[in-house]
Amino acid sequence: xxxxxxxxxxxxxxxxxxxxxxxxxxxxxxxxxxxxxxxxxxxxxxxxxxxxxxxxxxxxxxxxxxxxxxxxxxxxxxxxxxxxxxxxxx
Amino acid sequence: xxxxxxxxxxxxxxxxxxxxxxxxxxxxxxxxxxxxxxxxxxxxxxxxxxxxxxxxxxxxxxxxxxxxxxxxxxxxxxxxxxxxxxxxxxxxxxxxxxxxxxxxxxxxxxxxxxxxxxxxxxxxxxxxxxx
Numbered sequence: 001x002x003x004x005x006x007x008x009x010x011x012x013x014x015x016x017x018x019x020x021x022x023x024x025x026x027x028x029x030x031x032x033x034x035x036x037x038x039x040x041x042x043x044x045x046x047x048x049x050x051x052x053x054x055x056x057x058x059x060x061x062x063x064x065x066x067x068x069x070x071x072x073x074x075x076x077x078x079x080x081x082x083x084x085x086x087x088x089x090x
Numbered sequence: 091x092x093x094x095x096x097x098x099x100x101x102x103x104x105x106x107x108x109x110x111x112x113x114x115x116x117x118x119x120x121x122x123x124x125x126x127x128x129x130x131x132x133x134x135x136x137x138x139x140x141x142x143x144x145x146x147x148x149x150x151x152x153x154x155x156x157x158x159x160x161x162x163x164x165x166x167x168x169x170x171x172x173x174x175x176x177x178x179x180x181x182x183x184x185x186x187x188x189x190x191x192x193x194x195x196x197x198x199x200x201x202x203x204x205x206x207x208x209x210x211x212x213x214x215x216x217x218x219x220x221x
Contacts, residue, residue, distance in 0.1 A: 003148070006100035010141065013107030017114035017133070024118050032182045033126060039174055040117060040130040046163070047110055047138045051103075054145045057152055062145075062159035069163055073170040080177035084184055084203050 007055055014047045035079045042072030095151055099144045106140035109133055123182050127175055134171040139164060 018041060025037040046065045053061035078088050113133020120126045146160040184203055195201055 001096075002100045003096050003103075006103040010103040010107030010110075013111040014137075017110045020111075020114040020118055024114075030123060030182070030185070032178050032185065033123065035181070036127065036130060036178055037117065039178070040114060040133065043130065043134045043138060043167075043171075044110060044114070046167070047106065047141045050138070050141045050145045050160075050163075054103075054148050057149070059149055059155060059157045059159065062157065062163060065163050066159065066166065069166050069170065073166075073174055076174040077177050080174075080181045083181040084177075 007051060011048065011051050011055075014044050014051065018044045018048070031083060032080070035076060035083075038079070039072060039076040042068060042075070046072070095147070099148050099151070102140045102144035102147075106137045106144065109140070110137035113137060123186075124179065127179055127182070131171055131175050134167060138167055 021037050021041045021044065025034055025041070028034045028037060046068045049061050049065045049068060053059070053065075081088050110133045113130045116129025116132075117126055120129060142160045142164050146157070149160075150156055180203065189204065192201060192204075199205060
């Protein structure tokens with residue numbers, strides 16, 4: 001009973017955070033800020049996937065969260081590397 | 091016992107949600123780029139960390155199965171979040187700093203990020219363009 005309310009609250013918080021990040025992505029002053037917004041969006045997506053796993057009571061979604069974590073990190077590093085060096089794989 | 095565990099899991103979920111939200115608010119509200127880097131990394135470690143702990147505790151509590159996958163996700167996130175932050179800080183620094191004021195790295199070669207050669211000596215193309 002308490003758990004359902006806490007789950008709804010946490011899902012709402014992370015969903016709102018995702019919307020704020022999207023707004024940041026459109027209004028960011030510099031390019032690294034946009035990359036940071038995308039990185040935070042992928043982190044919040046991981047949290048939402050984990051919370052959905054709690055709601056449906058299955059361990060299957062952890063793999064989806066793991067893939068999300070990997071691709072999010074690689075995307076962030078690739079964007080930053082492109083900004084720094086002008087190419088990703090040298 | 092059951093109620094105490096449920097309350098503990100709920101508290102972890104609420105804490106994680108609040109931290110995730112604070113991270114995104116900080117991303118918007120803070121003034122300096124380096125300050126903006128600070129907020130979402132806290133959302134990563136505390137927000138997602140507590141959500142993962144609550145999730146695995148709930149799974150043990152509900153079905154009795156113990157999985158190692160959430161530990162993997164947590165380890166991966168805690169390893170990669172500082173690296174991503176480091177790369178973004180580097181991108182910010184090299185984008186804004188006056189390159190004439192950089193100290194000599196004392197190695198006989200230029201700064202690695204600004205070095206215009208590849209390992210095989212070819213030109214790296216647009217490496218020295220301004221961000």
